[in-house]
Amino acid sequence: MKFTLKIWRQRGPNERGGFVTYSVDEVSPDMSFLEMLDALNQRLIATAEEPVAFEHDCREGICGSCSLVIDGVPHGPDRGVTTCQLYMRRFADEKTITIEPWRAKAFPIIKDLVVDRRALDRIMQAGGYISVNTGGAVDGNTLLIGKDEAETAMDAASCIGCGACVAACKNASAMLFVAAKVSHLATLPQGKPERTRRVMAMVQAMDREGFGSCGNQYECEAVCPKHVSVRFIAMLNREYLRSGILGTKMPARSDPPHGESY
């Protein structure tokens, strides 16, 4: 197979970027999309040209590294897959394919197709955890968790933190990501004690990072490689409302360590 690729190239965070056209041939339909880019890069390197920078690691749809907008769609034309799980047999021969990075204010471009997604980590740091110390946990079967609850938590916890939902959203909102994280912990009994503080802290962090607000268009769900459902956004909204009503005596930030001994 043969393709024409229009790829976004940008040398650095503060440089201007633009599309560069490459043609690739001898593409096997069994190649993954990233292997097709590998082949292009091998060709570029051999002529001392800088290869196209893009992110990848596990190449099996779980680490959330890969992040390409393909013909305008994050993770490309197939539903429920990441870019690394996309195979060339999916494309018509001799097609022109446009490849861009995630585009969102909160995800500045580092180089070519690589963006900085640390904003998602910072949202997690604001409250995406259960604060228990190591050691002293009770037996895992002490808490009985019904299969349905466990499955719901697992559905939410499947989020791989790729950020495609943000890239797909007109407002670059991170609602689906935050909803997945909040719902995972709010569904489980272990997560209940901190749920009021957690949702507040995470939503505040999301706003701080410059993500937009949710316009209920659900493009996020359509591109999510793990089928994280927008019903979790409804759950997030409920959690947020509940937290607002109950108010929170707990501070949105956690205490400094050994606070009393300073």
Place this chain on the structure above:
Amino acid sequence: MITLDPNVPAGPLEMKWDRRRFSGQLVSPTNKRRIKIIVVGTGLAGASAASTLGQLGYQVECFCFHDSPRRAHSIAAQGGINAAKNYQDDGDSVARLFYDTIKGGDFRSREANVYRLAQISTQIIDQCVALGVPFAREYGGQLANRSFGGVQVSRTFYCRGQTGQQLLLGAYSALCWQIERGQVTMRPRTEMLDVIVADGHARGIVVRDLVTGRLSVHTAHAVVLATGGYSNVYYLSTNASGCNVTATCRAWKQGAAFANPSFTQIHPTAIPPIGDHQAKLTLMSESLRNDGRIWVPVSPSDRRPPHAIPPSERDYFLERRYPRFGNLVPRDVASRAVKAICDEGCGVGPGGQGVYLDFSDVIRQQGIDIVRERYGNLFEMYERITGENAYEVPMRIYPAPHYTMGGLWVDYNLMSTIPGLFVIGEANFADHGANRLGASSLMQGLADGYFILPYTIGHYLATVNSPPITEDHGASRAALERVKARLKKLLQGKGRRRTAASFHRALGKILWDHCGMSRRAAGIRGALEAIPSLREEFWRDVIVPGSGEALNQELEYAGRVADFLEFAELMCHDALHREESCGAHFREEYQTEDGEPRRDDDRFAYVAAWEYREGETPVLHKEPLNFEFVQPTTRSYQ
């Protein structure tokens, strides 16, 4: 000169860990605040260690080359994690998990370490539940279990097909909490390129900021490496593309002994390789062997599609050779059997590299819905990659490099031969001997990180109390210079022709052929000749475009390939010297008449720990393995 003191506490097996915890000195809370610890790696081992150390009050600086700690390769583990909970009441116990692991490792691991791992296993599950890990549950709300290869009890805990991601998210969330509290400073997209050793102790590391290219020195009271395994030395493996040997290899060159480097696990159930373009091999979880039956046509010339081959003309070779364990034999045994049958010409699919993993019986007996519920995501993954529907035609599988039992040598306290340098997770050699059983790496990583290292490092810090060295200390400057020189060498050179990947692929082929699933002296000697010349060519011809002052993925990759080229030779020395077959190390010269490995306890019941010597053959040191509590037997699964 290296001395290997395993440092195992005396006394009965069950008491050793308690004794060590009690006898170890503690660091007072006020002193902890003044102590800084560097943790490299944020997989299960690194994230659990960094978060726990932070929680204890140490100042932790944590590094990973990924853009986020959550993306460490642990995320990809599918199948599950073992623990001796005996929730199924099927005869499991700490002693049995201990015995299974020792036997699974073919009696090449340290008893005391393995026993401790089995003891701690139950705490890990509790800790993970407390952190919100959504383990699979029964209808009544209790934790569910599945079986894994090499054992006869059901002790594996799981979260659908993404146990690794869920456990890592648990550890990552704990890490996030400590980052928020200011106890851990996280430095993502930062690659460690050397260790700093001053006055015989590890006191820091040199890193490169992968975005700006800036090199910097970070010093601390102790350094922990949790940098994972090196299966990517084979080029194609089930590992993520970033997995590497850089951190451990550089530590080896600074004086840390490397143990059993040739003990590498080839996993039986990966999707067969199809072409040169391929960047990785995809694992199909071992849990599939619970219900799938492995077979090939009896006759090598049989080219009929699988459903047209009647049962009488199929060879269910694992069930035939190993009636007691059948399709659930350990990985090394299964992989070797698959390779042998393919070498006999019975393999199926392109190049005869593959055997069937067939679900038609279980689908007939239990219904397609049950199979879909258990393995739906794996079947989907298989179809996406191969274009075939495994509910209708059997899967095809073939072995692939997957895990490395070898790693830096550590004592019972998880400290390497460089005092102050601790090594945890897949990066160390401990616990799995010559072969690892399924679902036991996640267990080891979390045992090391949550429960063992935080204790043992305290004793070191309490007893060795020297102030941190400075960034311009001689040792820091020397390490920085080493790194600079190497990067410069990679980047210079006009008119060069070959890509790093082409060297990597060539190296992978040499190792796969001669230091892979089966090995013989002549082949390994050949590899020992081929590798140095390939390495020379690499340094002469490798082409790395761009500069060192910005994000340069090819520079990162070329640096890793350079380390693989150095390290591969060490693997071959180790494989050559071990004149026996044990676990995953199968020397063709040492086998029984029916093709089973022949172990030699008289000559080789030891850990082989190799010392680096510049420009010379590495020097072998031996840690004898004394079996006080179990009697090594012939490892039989027949």
